[in-house]
Amino acid sequence: MSDDYDVVVVGAGPAGYPAAIRAGQNKLKVACVDEWQNTDGSYAFGGTCLNAGCIPSKALLESSELFQRAKDEFATHGIKVGEVTLDLGAMQKRRASVVKTMTNGINALFKANGVVGIQGHGKLLPGNKVLVKAADGTEKTLEAKNVILASGSTPIRLRSVPHDGKFIVDSWNALEFDTVPKRLGVIGAGVIGLELGSVWRRLGSDVVVLEALEQFLPMVDQTIAKEAQRHFKRQGLDIKLGAKVLSAAVSGNAVDVTYSDAQGEHSLQVDKLVVAVGRRPFTEGLLAEGTGVQLDERGFIKVDEHCGTSVPNVWAIGDVVRGPMLAHKGKEEGVMVADLIAGHYGEVNYKVIPSVIYTQPEIAWVGQTEEQVKASGRPYKTGSFPFAASGRARAMEAGAGMAKIVSAKDDDEVLGIHVIGPMAGELIAEAVLAMEYSASTEDIQRTIHAHPTLSEAIHEAALAVDKKAIDSINR
Ligand code: FAD
Ligand code: AMP
Numbered sequence: 001m002s003d004d005y006d007v008v009v010v011g012a013g014p015a016g017y018p019a020a021i022r023a024g025q026n027k028l029k030v031a032c033v034d035e036w037q038n039t040d041g042s043y044a045f046g047g048t049c050l051n052a053g054c055i056p057s058k059a060l061l062e063s064s065e066l067f068q069r070a071k072d073e074f075a076t077h078g079i080k081v082g083e084v085t086l087d088l089g090a091m092q093k094r095r096a097s098v099v100k101t102m103t104n105g106i107n108a109l110f111k112a113n114g115v116v117g118i119q120g121h122g123k124l125l126p127g128n129k130v131l132v133k134a135a136d137g138t139e140k141t142l143e144a145k146n147v148i149l150a151s152g153s154t155p156i157r158l159r160s161v162p163h164d165g166k167f168i169v170d171s172w173n174a175l176e177f178d179t180v181p182k183r184l185g186v187i188g189a190g191v192i193g194l195e196l197g198s199v200w201r202r203l204g205s206d207v208v209v210l211e212a213l214e215q216f217l218p219m220v221d222q223t224i225a226k227e228a229q230r231h232f233k234r235q236g237l238d239i240k241l242g243a244k245v246l247s248a249a250v251s252g253n254a255v256d257v258t259y260s261d262a263q264g265e266h267s268l269q270v271d272k273l274v275v276a277v278g279r280r281p282f283t284e285g286l287l288a289e290g291t292g293v294q295l296d297e298r299g300f301i302k303v304d305e306h307c308g309t310s311v312p313n314v315w316a317i318g319d320v321v322r323g324p325m326l327a328h329k330g331k332e333e334g335v336m337v338a339d340l341i342a343g344h345y346g347e348v349n350y351k352v353i354p355s356v357i358y359t360q361p362e363i364a365w366v367g368q369t370e371e372q373v374k375a376s377g378r379p380y381k382t383g384s385f386p387f388a389a390s391g392r393a394r395a396m397e398a399g400a401g402m403a404k405i406v407s408a409k410d411d412d413e414v415l416g417i418h419v420i421g422p423m424a425g426e427l428i429a430e431a432v433l434a435m436e437y438s439a440s441t442e443d444i445q446r447t448i449h450a451h452p453t454l455s456e457a458i459h460e461a462a463l464a465v466d467k468k469a470i471d472s473i474n475r
Contacts, residue, residue, distance in 0.1 A: 005029050007341060008130045008144035010122035010286065012036070013047020014054075015318025015330025016150030017106050022335045024113030026342035031142060032115055033122035033132050039176065043119040043135055045106040046099075047152050048319075049327040052172035055102055057195050059095040060175060061358050064202035067091075076397060086203060088180060095175070124149065126290045128313055146313045146341050149293070149301060150334065151286050153279040153319035161187065161248040161275055167255050168248055171196060174274040180204045185257055185270035187245050189216065191357050193276035197237050198359050207237050208268060210259050212244040219355075221369035221418040223384070223404060228363055228420055231400060235360070248273055281320045296322070306346065307337050315341075329353050352435045356425035361401040364428035367416030367435055370406050379409035383441075383464030385457045387421040389472045392452040398422035403457040405441065407465050412440040417461075423454055430458055441465045 007023040009016045012034035020032035034045050044051055070084045110117040120134035130142045155170040157163050165173055174196045180203045186193045189211035201207045216239070217225040232239060240261065248257045255273040259266055281300045287293050294302045294310040301316040303309055309316050315337045318330030329348070336346035357363040373380045384404040387393035401421025407414050417431035434444055444462035449455045460469050467474040 003140055004143045005031050005116075005145070007031075007146045007148060007338070008033065008122070008142050009148040009150055009334075010034075010124070010130060011047060011150035011152055011318070011320075012045040012106065012117070013150060013152045013318060013330065014049040014327035015152070015334045016047065016148065017045055017109070017334075018331045019148050019150060019317060019334030019338045020115045020117075021109055021113045022338035023341065024110075024115045026338060026344070028338070028342060030115050031118055032110065033118045033120060033130065033142075035119070035121045035135075044100075044103040045110070045117060045119075046103040050102050050106075051099060052175065054327050056095050056099050056175045057171075057192075057199070058358060059098045060091070060199045061195060063091045063094065064199045065360055068202040073397060086180070088178065088203070092176065092178065121285060123285060123288055124291050124293065124314065125288045126292070128311075131288070146315065148334070148337055149286065149309070149314065149316040149320060150318045150330070151282050151320050153325055154282040155275065156278045156280050158187070158245065158275060158277060160246060161273070163275065164250060167250045167253075167271075168273045168275065171274065171276055174200075174272070174276075177272065181270070181272040182206065183254075183270040183272075184208070185210065185248075185255065185268065185273040186276055187273065188276040188278065189213075189239055189241070190276060190278065191355075193274070194232070194237075194357060194359050196274055196276060198232075198235070201235060201237055208270065209237060209239045210243040210245050210257070211239060211241050214242045216241055217357075217363075219369075220357075220363060221365060221404060221406075221416065222371055224363060224365070224402075224418045224420045227401060228357075228359070228361070231361055232359070279319065279325055283320060305348075305350075306340060307333050323350060324353055324355065326353065326355065349436060352432055354428045354432050356428065358425060361398070361421045362424035363420045364424035365416065365418040366428055366431050367414070368406065369416055369418065370404075373406050373415050378415075380406055380415065381409050381465050382406050383461050383466070383469070385460035385464055385469060385472055387454070387457060389460075390452070390454060390457050392454050392456070393422055395452070396422055403427070403461040405444075405458075405461045405465050407441040412442055414439050414441055414444065414462075417458065419457070421454070421457065427454055427458060430455060 006028035007030040009020045009032040023030040123131045184205040184207045186197045186209045189209045197207045216229045243259045243261045246258045257268045292311045303321045317333035319325045332348045339346035354366040386402045388399040404418045406416040449459040463469045
């Protein structure tokens with residue numbers, strides 16, 4: 001096969017591989033280059049999300065939740081089991097096997113859609129060429145009518161907290177611990193810090209989360225954030241707000257951490273310390289001199305609303321460009337760009353991107369928080385419904401949390417839907433669809449929801465917006 005392509009994608013994470021697949025579906029000649037290498041030296045497509053992010057974290061969240069429920073909840077259901085014990089080796093083996101199944105799936109999808117998958121490093125050269133250094137060391141230059149850069153992101157490291165991969169670790173290392181740390185420190189109470197803290201707490205660690213900000217989950221509707229904070233506290237997650245980590249150093253088999261808060265300086269000793277203070281765009285070794293591709297002041301590749309860079313026919317998508325660092329956001333950008341290249345219609349509705357935190361209870365939202373709507377000055381109304389009043393949630397022994405809707409007072413448009421509770425990440429799909437179709441609150445009120453289901457909480461929250469809830473008292 002010649003080395004001329006219609007499209008070369010650099011990066012096969014959840015942004016890059018869907019772009020390549022859609023390009024193949026659009027009958028374009030496409031190659032996708034990816035350099036991801038696992039800790040055992042194997043190469044795999046799928047990027048951070050499949051190998052070290054979304055998928056392994058959800059595998060462990062599921063296993064650890066089952067472990068904790070078997071210990072604490074089965075008796076409530078009248079199920080007697082013997083002593084519940086942990087086989088972390090088996091749990092980690094399952095996690096690895098879930099990941100492998102998913103990453104192998106990409107090879108099959110590439111084949112079925114005519115995508116040439118190349119394992120190796122890609123570097124954009126001037127003139128829309130990509131220099132590929134393959135895993136076996138061979139080099140070749142691919143000519144491309146279009147290049148899509150999807151090189152993703154990498155964890156932010158703190159200079160005063162030197163990473164060693166063993167005691168002071170990042171989120172990837174923290175997914176692969178082979179023993180349960182007795183004392184676990186987590187820096188950052190963001191999505192990743194809370195998910196990892198939850199996994200290891202359920203498996204038995206004493207977890208302290210140090211968060212520099214005074215406010216808990218500032219991006220989340222504060223009614224929901226406050227409810228979440230209560231539950232996490234009850235679960236034994238020690239979340240210290242306003243606690244800025246100053247330094248950490250390995251000492252023997254432990255880590256000494258210092259942090260400051262309003263009361264002054266403190267020290268803390270843990271067995272492992274996870275740094276989860278966010279991620280930064282990854283562009284190391286991606287752009288040769290003179291390509292003309294511009295980065296912004298934070299290192300993201302500059303793009304327009306259609307993900308075009310400053311160079312014609314060079315596009316960039318996913319975590320390496322502005323916007324939320326979420327797999328599904330990158331996927332939609334990849335599909336949009338591959339469609340635009342083929343001359344089709346393509347657009348991403350950045351106003352309607354769902355977010356999910358896979359803790360227990362789960363947290364999910366789409367659109368604006370009440371605080372954001374208030375700040376915008378638009379008159380609004382809200383309604384909420386507690387899962388405690390949901391028959392299905394009660395039957396599941398999962399009555400914690402609520403669904404909340406924020407709507408415009410003037411034309412009844414739904415502005416934001418916020419859920420904390422069982423399967424919130426699944427329930428939010430209805431909210432996303434409603435907002436994608438610019439639903440009014442009345443549209444949701446008039447939509448029949450099956451009984452008894454968790455989704456009735458969204459229906460009842462919509463009714464509550466106009467004080468018409470049936471299954472809870474309207475306030
Ligand atoms: P990446 O997934 O980072 O993929 C980029 C790929 O490009 C990598 O394989 C990289 O090796 C490769 N690459 C980079 N440079 C080159 C080069 N020059 N040549 C060849 N290859 C290159 N998001 C969610 O939506 N839901 C979740 O539940 C979720 N959970 C997460 C949990 C954790 C612990 C972490 C760390 C992240 C999580 N995320 C989640 C975020 C999600 O993983 C990212 O938003 C997503 O992976 C970004 O996709 P991407 O394709 O832009 O980049
Ligand atoms: P996210 O960007 O959602 O992954 O969250 C990362 C969190 O880490 C943010 O809430 C930051 O405030 C927090 N953070 C960053 N640096 C520090 C630090 N030195 N000490 C404690 N928390 C920090």
